[in-house]
Amino acid sequence: MTQHFIVVGGGMIGLASALGLRRQGHRVTLVEQGDAPSYSDETELRVSAIAHHSRALLTELGVWQNLPAERLGPYTAMEVWDHDSFGRIAFAANEVNQTDLGAIIENRVLETHLWQAAADAGVELLAQTAVQNHKVSTDEVSVEAGGQRIRGDYLVAADGVNSPLRQAAGLPLTFWDYQQQGCVAVIRCSQPHNGCARQVFLPTGPVAWLPLADPHHVSLVWSADTEFAQQLQQLDDSDFIKQLQAVSDQCLGQLELASTRAYFPLRMQYAKRWLQQRLILIGDAAHSIHPLAGQGANLGFGDVHDLLTVTATEFTSAELRHWERQRKVAAVQMIATMESFKRGFGNAWPVPKLLRGIGLRLADRIAPLKRALIKSALG
Ligand SMILES: Cc1cc2nc3c(=O)[nH]c(=O)nc-3n(C[C@H](O)[C@H](O)[C@H](O)COP(=O)(O)OP(=O)(O)OC[C@H]3O[C@@H](n4cnc5c(N)ncnc54)[C@H](O)[C@@H]3O)c2cc1C
Structure with a gap:
């Protein structure tokens, strides 16, 4: 059964999840407070080292093969x-x-190509639209954004490390400042x-x-x-x-x-809960880690990959909870590895x-x- 997902955040992780969900036939609305991404000839400051598993996901989404080799x-x-x-x-x-x-890859370059692919696939993209508040119940979700109320079945918070959605939902964090x-x-x-x-x-x-x-x-x-x-x-x-x-x-x-x-x-931080009824946290909204092994975005692409495995067919809340448990284990293992490197070498x-x-x-x-x-x- 197709669902309506509202994805908040047009960074790499929000865009990849929106595109993947749309490709599965779901209705998807993505809300991004900033402009639609674009890039110039100048090299962008923010880059990410993309691991093989993330590249496989991006290839499956039809994006990697269209990235400019230069x-x-x-x-x-x-x-x-x-x-x-x-x-x-x-x-x-x-x-x-x-x-x-x-x-x-420069983050902005990847985001631009993801955005274009999402538009081509039929994701409803709302740029320059900030989510002001949201409601989640056992059977629907809604957000207030750009003067309208958008209703859907699931709300995906991909709104970054300071995630306003996570904060508004009162989901507690484990964190330490590096x-x-x-x-x-x-x-x-x-x-x-x-x-x-x-x-x-x-x-x-x-x-x-x-x-x-x-x-x-x-x-x-x-x-x-x-x-x-x-x-x-x-x-x-x-x-x-x-x-x-x-x-x-x-x-x-x-x-x-x-x-x-x-x-x-x-700052290392991770949300103690990544699911609250129909609210799903992914990417930096759920976890952020030290950049020393260049794995932050890769961890987020892992969240997307595993979420898409659940949403590929009709799914239950128990399956979403299983996804949450699995992804938390992956995040905690990564955090522990980063910490031992940082302490060992510091x-x-x-x-x-x-x-x-x-x-x-x-x-x-x-x-x-x-x-x-x-x-x-x-x-
Ligand atoms: C110095 C540094 C180096 C790094 N190097 C690497 C690396 O080599 N490899 C790697 O894998 N990772 C790396 N990372 C981590 C990586 O950059 C992040 O994990 C990744 O960018 C997170 O993507 P995201 O989509 O989850 O969040 P973001 O990119 O932060 O996107 C969140 C989006 O949500 C939007 N938003 C927020 N609130 C709202 C709202 N209320 N309404 C609408 N939109 C909203 C924001 O405008 C933003 O576009 C590095 C991080 C740092 C700091």
Whole structure:
């Protein structure tokens, strides 16, 4: 039986869910408070490393194959090292018989193509329309948006990390502040990145350089303890680049800023309940994690994939509750992994430092262990 889903939020996750639900024959209305997404020739600041399972979903939705190749940065290798010890590990896609380990895409580019595909598929798209309030009961939902009341069968909250719908529904959160900020920017590098995603762990947080389509451009994600991040924020561009150069261990040669810089507070949070009668939380509205392994959006695409498995045929509330339980387990496992990485590498004491140096070296040399690590990085 077809249902009417109201999706609130036109980010990557809301759009993917709206498109998938529409493709299954459901009626879908998507409400987004901002403009319909679009992009220019300039590289966007926000990018995501898309894992194989997310790419499979986006291919199934008919979107991946239409993304412009000149805006996609497939990465075939990864290098992770510890700035303060001898620990280093390098992965290559061919070690697990893959052609790449994933691809870097600008969020805005992906959102634009998802939006177009959703429009073509017949999703009712309402841009510049904020949801003011909502009602959920045992047999229907409704939202007040842009001066009209829209009624439906299910309400999907994909309205991001601060989710007004989650807050209005009073769904409690588990959270901790990482007390770090993420600085993002586009960097021009004198040496080609060769399709390698690089990350160095400093005691103040990890710094990642993600390869973009241009062989001399990378996307920087510098996660830094708040105090240090505030110092970075106050530096002018030339002093900022000097600091970045110093922590890069010359892995990409001479670095230059090719964009402005933007800063985001980093916080782990996850909603204790993702379902309330006919309200369903997905994506960052349900969980947000540290960007160090680039898995936040991938976790959201996992929510969408599994939700679409439930909605493909007639479903019961028990099946939705099963979906909630499964997805919570996936989110908690990811949060725990991020936390152990962050704590393990954020420690400047000599013994943990020595242990992580030995650990990384061993993992780099023991082939089965390394293959297992690559597979978990593939998502
Ligand atoms: C620095 C950084 C780097 C990251 N790198 C990666 C990475 O490499 N790989 C990865 O997988 N993830 C990464 N992430 C995480 C990823 O960006 C997010 O998980 C993802 O963008 C969440 O998408 P979303 O659609 O759930 O939410 P959002 O993109 O936040 O979308 C929510 C939408 O809801 C709309 N909205 C909100 N309230 C209302 C309302 N009342 N009415 C109507 N619309 C509303 C907003 O306008 C917005 O468009 C990173 C995050 C950060 C901070």
